[in-house]
Amino acid sequence: MSSTVNQINDLTQQEYKWGFVTSIDEDRLPPGLNEEIVRAIAAKKGEPEFMVEWRLKAYRHWASLEQKHAEPTWANVKYPPIDYQALSYYSAPKQKKELKSLDEVDPEILDTYSKLGIPLHEQKLLAGVAVDAVFDSVSVATTFKAKLAEVGVIFCSFSEAVKNHPELVKKYLGSVVPYTDNFFATLNSAVFSDGSFVYVPKGVRCPMELSTYFRINAQNTGQFERTLIIADEGAHVSYLEGCTAPIRDENQLHAAVVELIAHDNATIKYSTVQNWYPGDKEGKGGIYNFVTKRGKALGKNSKISWTQVETGSAITWKYPSCILQGDNSVGEFYSVALTNNYQQADTGTKMIHIGKNTKSTVVSKGISAGHGQNTYRGMVKILKGATGARNYTQCDSLLIGDKCGAHTFPYIEVKNASARMEHEASTSKIGEDQIFYLQQRGISKEEAVSMIINGFCKAVFKELPMEFAVEAQKLLSISLEGSVG
Amino acid sequence: MSLLEIKNLHASVNGNEILKGIDLTVNPGEVHSIMGPNGSGKSTLAQVLARRESYEVTGGSITFDGKDLLEMKPEDAACEGLFMAFQYPVEIPGISNAYFLRAALNAIRKYRGQDEMDAMDFLPLLKEKMRMLEMDERFLNRPVNEGFSGGEKKRNEIVQMAVLEPKLAVLDETDSGLDIDALKIVAKGVNAMRDKKRSMVLVTHYQRLLDYIVPDFVHVLVNGRIVKSGGPELALELEQKGYSWTEPELVGKR
Ligand SMILES: Nc1ncnc2c1ncn2[C@@H]1O[C@H](COP(=O)(O)OP(=O)(O)O)[C@@H](O)[C@H]1O
Ligand SMILES: [Mg+2]
Numbered sequence: 001m002s003s004t005v006n007q008i009n010d011l012t013q014q015e016y017k018w019g020f021v022t023s024i025d026e027d028r029l030p031p032g033l034n035e036e037i038v039r040a041i042a043a044k045k046g047e048p049e050f051m052v053e054w055r056l057k058a059y060r061h062w063a064s065l066e067q068k069h070a071e072p073t074w075a076n077v078k079y080p081p082i083d084y085q086a087l088s089y090y091s092a093p094k095q096k097k098e099l100k101s102l103d104e105v106d107p108e109i110l111d112t113y114s115k116l117g118i119p120l121h122e123q124k125l126l127a128g129v130a131v132d133a134v135f136d137s138v139s140v141a142t143t144f145k146a147k148l149a150e151v152g153v154i155f156c157s158f159s160e161a162v163k164n165h166p167e168l169v170k171k172y173l174g175s176v177v178p179y180t181d182n183f184f185a186t187l188n189s190a191v192f193s194d195g196s197f198v199y200v201p202k203g204v205r206c207p208m209e210l211s212t213y214f215r216i217n218a219q220n221t222g223q224f225e226r227t228l229i230i231a232d233e234g235a236h237v238s239y240l241e242g243c244t245a246p247i248r249d250e251n252q253l254h255a256a257v258v259e260l261i262a263h264d265n266a267t268i269k270y271s272t273v274q275n276w277y278p279g280d281k282e283g284k285g286g287i288y289n290f291v292t293k294r295g296k297a298l299g300k301n302s303k304i305s306w307t308q309v310e311t312g313s314a315i316t317w318k319y320p321s322c323i324l325q326g327d328n329s330v331g332e333f334y335s336v337a338l339t340n341n342y343q344q345a346d347t348g349t350k351m352i353h354i355g356k357n358t359k360s361t362v363v364s365k366g367i368s369a370g371h372g373q374n375t376y377r378g379m380v381k382i383l384k385g386a387t388g389a390r391n392y393t394q395c396d397s398l399l400i401g402d403k404c405g406a407h408t409f410p411y412i413e414v415k416n417a418s419a420r421m422e423h424e425a426s427t428s429k430i431g432e433d434q435i436f437y438l439q440q441r442g443i444s445k446e447e448a449v450s451m452i453i454n455g456f457c458k459a460v461f462k463e464l465p466m467e468f469a470v471e472a473q474k475l476l477s478i479s480l481e482g483s484v485g
Numbered sequence: 486m487s488l489l490e491i492k493n494l495h496a497s498v499n500g501n502e503i504l505k506g507i508d509l510t511v512n513p514g515e516v517h518s519i520m521g522p523n524g525s526g527k528s529t530l531a532q533v534l535a536r537r538e539s540y541e542v543t544g545g546s547i548t549f550d551g552k553d554l555l556e557m558k559p560e561d562a563a564c565e566g567l568f569m570a571f572q573y574p575v576e577i578p579g580i581s582n583a584y585f586l587r588a589a590l591n592a593i594r595k596y597r598g599q600d601e602m603d604a605m606d607f608l609p610l611l612k613e614k615m616r617m618l619e620m621d622e623r624f625l626n627r628p629v630n631e632g633f634s635g636g637e638k639k640r641n642e643i644v645q646m647a648v649l650e651p652k653l654a655v656l657d658e659t660d661s662g663l664d665i666d667a668l669k670i671v672a673k674g675v676n677a678m679r680d681k682k683r684s685m686v687l688v689t690h691y692q693r694l695l696d697y698i699v700p701d702f703v704h705v706l707v708n709g710r711i712v713k714s715g716g717p718e719l720a721l722e723l724e725q726k727g728y729s730w731t732e733p734e735l736v737g738k739r
Contacts, residue, residue, distance in 0.1 A: 432539070437575040439559035440535050440568075441589035441645065442596065451588065455579025455628065 029090040035059060038190050041090050045159050045193070050170055058179035058189030071183050075346040076375040076407055077315045079288065082253060089191040089224070153206050153237075154199040158226055161197035168199055172230055176259040176296045176323070184255040184317075185292040188224045192257070195225035200235035200266075209465050211240040227258040231266035233299065238269040240468055252277075254313075256291045264299030264326065269307070271464050272320075273472050275479075276312035283342025283371075286314025293320035294350075297329035297358075305332040306349065307463040309472040311479040314343060319377065321350035324358035324386075331360040334460040336472070338479055339372025339404065348378035348409075353386035353419070362393040365457050368404035369480060379411040382419040389419045397427040398456050400449075400480070450477035488513050488550055488653055488684045489534075495544035496533050502543065503529045505709035511653070514681040518695055519688045520720060521706035522728045527688045528572055530706070531657040534686075535569040536562045550652060563589075564596035566652030570642035570659050572688075577629035582641065583611060585629045586648055593649060614647040618674045635662035643674040654678070655686045660694035672697030692724035 029040055038059045042052045065071075066084065148155050154165060162169050179189035196212045212227070231237050254276065260268045270293075279286025289312075295304035306320035322331030333349035351360035366374040380391045397406035406427055414421065430452055438448035454461065454473050461469045489511040496504040503526045511517055521527050532540045534547070536559040547554040554562060577585060591601040602610075612622065618640045630638050639659050646654050656675070660668055675698050679685070687700060695703070695717060703719040704711045707728060713719065 431575070433575050434577055436535075436537055436559060437571065437577070438585075438589075440563050440571075441585075441649065442560050442563040442592040443589055444560050444592070445558075447588070447592070451580055451585070452577060455577055458579035 028088050031088045032085045033059075033087070033089060033191065037089055041191055041193060044090065045162070047159075047162055048166055050166070051162055054173065054179065055190050058186050059191075061180055062183070062186040062190055065183050065186060072317075075317050075377070076373065076409075077317060077344040077346050079315055079344075082288070084187075087253060090193050147207065151204050151207060152201040153204060154197065155210055156197055158192070158195040158197050158228065161228070165197070165199070168230065169197070169228070172228055172259065172261055174259075176261060176294045177257050177292050182292060184290040185257050188226060188255045188257045188292070192224040192226040195256070196227045196229075198227075198229040198237060198239065200231045200237045202232045203234040204232075205235070206237040209238050209240055211242070223252070223254045223256070225256050227256070229259070229268055229270070230261045231263060231268050231302075233263045234265045235263070236267045238271070238465060240271045240273070240465065242273045242275070242468075242471075252286075253288045254290065256293075258291070258293040258320075260295030260304055262295065262297050262299060262302035262304055262326075262329075265301045266299060267303040267305070268295060269305045270295070270320070271468060272306075272308040272310070273464075273468060273475060274308065274310045274312055274316075275475055277314075278312045278341065278343045278479075279314040281341050281370075283314070286343070287312065289313035289316045289318060291316075291318045293318065294323065295321070295331070296323045296325060297331060297355075298325050299329070300326040300355070301328045302326045303330040303332075305330075305334075305463070307332075307334040307460060308336070308347075309457075309460070309464070309475065310335070310337040310345060310347060311475050313345075316343075316345040316347050318347045319349055321352070322360065323352045323354065324360065324389075325354045326358075327355040328357045328359075329355055330358070332463075333360075333362045333364070333378075334463045335364045336367070336457045336460045336476070337365070337374055337376075338367040338476060339369070339374045340479060341370040341372065343370075344373045344375075346375040346377055348376045350379040351381070351391060353380075353382045353389040353391070355386060357388040357390075358386055359389070360391045362391070362395070363459050364393075364395045365460055366395075366397040366406050367400070367453060367456070367476075367480075368397070368406050369400035370404060372404045373407070374405065375407040375409065377409045377411075379413070380421065381412075382414045382416050382421075384415045386416050387418050389416060390421075391419070392422045393424070394459075395423075395425045396456070398453070399427065399429045446477075449480060453477070453480065486551060487511060487548075489686075490548040491545070492547075493545040494530075494533070494542065494547065496529060497541045497543050498529065498539065503709050504533065506545070507706075507709075507711055509704065509711065511684045511686065513652075513684055514679075515702065516679065516685045516687065516698065516700045517702045517704060518700040518720065519686060519704050519706050519711075520690070520692070520723055520728075523690065525706045526709045527690075527706055528657055529709075531569055531572075531655045531686075531688055534562075534567065534655055535559055560592070561596075563649075564593045568646050568649055568651035568654045570639070570646060570654065570656040572657040572661070574630045574633075574638040574642055576631045576633075578631050580629055581626045582629050583608065583625040586611060586645060589645070590648060611644075611648060614644050617647065617677060618644050619670050620644060636664065636667040639663055640667065640671060640674075643671055647674060647678060650678075650683075652682065653684045653686070655688065657688045658690060659687070660689055660691060668694065669697060692720045695720045 029037060038055050042055055177185050179186055198210060200206050229239060260270060262268050276287035276289055297304045304322045310316055320333060324331050331351050337345045337347050339345050349362055362378055364376045366376055368374040376395050382389045395408055399406060408425055410423060434452050435445060435448045438451060439445060453476055461472060464472055487510045491507055491509040494504055494507040519527055529540060533542060536557055542555055549567060550565060587607045594601060620640055659671060663671060699717055703715055703717060705713040
């Protein structure tokens with residue numbers, strides 16, 4: 001038994017494969033955070049006054065929070081205090097002008113993407129995926145825009161949206177996650193440097209999956225991107241975000257905000273495959289991933305669906321949530337979170353039922369290996385007017401080895417007696433008997449572990465778009481490779 | 486040349502010696518039955534043959550198809566053609582029977598330098614074997630053994646054996662938990678696989694199975710040793726007299 005556990009541990013010792021650093025000229029602000037820096041960020045981006053004002057309000061609010069030491073401490077994660085004045089809040093690859101095609105992109109950047117396995121080139125276009133790549137906060141290449149424009153879909157960097165569609169940005173920015181929401185969201189509101197923007201007009205079904213890759217390259221910069229997705233009445237859109245970061249000894253802060261708005265009969269499906277650098281085997285380095293993601297199912301019969309596969313980051317603090325405001329609206333959260341070595345994850349969701357006959361589904365699969373600590377924290381809130389609300393929550397944990405931990409904190413608040421709630425939870429260890437059974441049929445130990453874990457995560461993987469499900473499966477087995485002989 | 490040659494095998498579990506010197510030779514095409522009371526070490530022998538690592542071999546040797554079995558990992562033994570039908574088949578949630586079995590078959594084919602079989606070729610093969618074991622097609626997509634009844638699990642083991650076509654099949658108490666109809670179905674499946682080359686070791690507690698799958702040899706395992714060997718008639722004798730007569734010293738001690 002114990003030797004199997006040891007071998008599983010070995011398998012989990014696989015090293016980070018995306019840890020190369022790209023050396024490109026960058027344009028960055030000196031470390032520190034104050035009103036000057038906030039203004040400088042806005043100036044570098046040539047932002048209109050309303051944005052500058054919004055950032056400053058956020059900054060002032062954040063400064064007051066920081067003074068009160070109001071950084072959240074309730075999450076089940078441990079890390080030394082972050083020196084926010086030591087970080088640089090803006091870093092962009094230096095480029096002379098706006099880019100019209102991929103040929104104009106710095107070949108080193110493209111090389112980085114190809115190492116990441118992101119086919120920014122023809123294949124991806126043929127595959128029908130439009131990629132908006134965010135490299136240290138500035139969007140460097142947006143593809144397939146023309147085809148999207150034909151049907152009226154706007155898919156661009158946040159900066160471009162501010163320039164070209166200020167009325168949409170003004171209307172929706174902060175409407176789901178206000179700048180006062182929480183410490184990290186407030187910080188993001190003050191300093192965010194770029195991100196993605198999507199608007200799908202009335203009745204349009206977005207003709208392809210929209211995909212963004214984020215990558216943190218520069219040292220000592222936090223990445224603060226912001227994503228805003230709006231699906232107008234009857235619109236459908238599926239969006240995928242993938243993330244990686246190079247190996248650094250220092251911890252890097254990533255405090256992103258994602259806001260989704262679905263109007264009547266609209267559907268937004270948001271999928272994340274997160275593979276930020278998790279730190280080394282001793283727990284040195286790695287990304288602090290403190291992210292606020294929230295969707296508002298504003299209209300009747302609207303639907304917001306979050307699917308996430310979280311295998312990276314030293315610390316993950318993240319609760320993609322749904323505000324189910326429209327009658328008959330639907331919220332979903334499907335999550336796989338893996339913690340290995342010294343990774344910590346405190347993740348889950350909030351489902352806030354406001355409208356009548358609103359329905360939410362939560363499926364969370366936590367996998368812990370090494371010394372990893374995995375916490376599910378979920379809240380289901382049924383407000384007074386939410387007659388006929390329903391929630392189903394399933395929360396499973398899988399342990400590999402005996403030094404890791406799984407924790408579950410479900411909070412339920414019901415103010416309407418007609419609500420129906422179902423909750424299922426389980427914790428299991430990956431069984432030596434399961435591994436042996438598969439081996440006895442000719443399957444290697446590594447394959448066996450990978451198969452068992454994929455089986456465990458199946459309910460989540462089947463929610464991912466096909467090609468990303470394959471990617472997620474690979475990522476999971478790579479993250480656990482070496483954990484078996 | 487014999488397919489399996491076990492010489493003076495000693496094995497321990499958690500430091501307790503369970504097998505205390507087993508000798509057994511199985512030639513191609515032979516069916517051997519190992520019988521014995523509960524706790525005598527039958528499953529231990531099966532697990533050792535399948536190379537489960539928690540079963541420690543402390544002495545002796547096992548040669549399988551001319552190779553040293555004790556040098557092999559469990560998956561290598563499987564790829565070399567050793568199959569064990571589990572006494573307690575394991576559930577693998579989220580992985581369909583069809584997916585699992587194709588992965589297994591392809592792992593074995595790859596080991597042998599054969600091309601992988603795609604789903605188009607594999608499915609008809611699997612369906613045919615399932616029909617033979619009278620298993621409904623809905624078991625194709627059900628997760629491996631999950632929620633299967635005891636009998637369904639056992640039949641599923643034989644389906645796997647039929648697909649993987651081993652050189653040596655070790656069936657551990659495949660009859661236990663089966664009603665008479667299911668037993669007949671399983672026996673039919675097993676008998677259909679008997680041929681001049683394939684060998685089998687049937688581990689069983691009851692003589693009942695041997696009415697349907699008639700072995701060439703019967704061995705009686707008591708307290709980690711084979712105390713008696715004979716032909717099929719030995720099984721009947723055991724049925725009538727119980728196990729105690731086979732080991733006079735034991736009887737004397739009681
Ligand atoms: N995994 C194990 N851990 C501890 N003891 C075991 C284990 N497996 C078998 N044993 C012990 O070994 C002896 C033989 O068991 P087993 O081989 O299962 O017998 P049989 O299959 O003949 O009933 C029993 O005393 C049993 O308790
Ligand atoms: Mg047994």
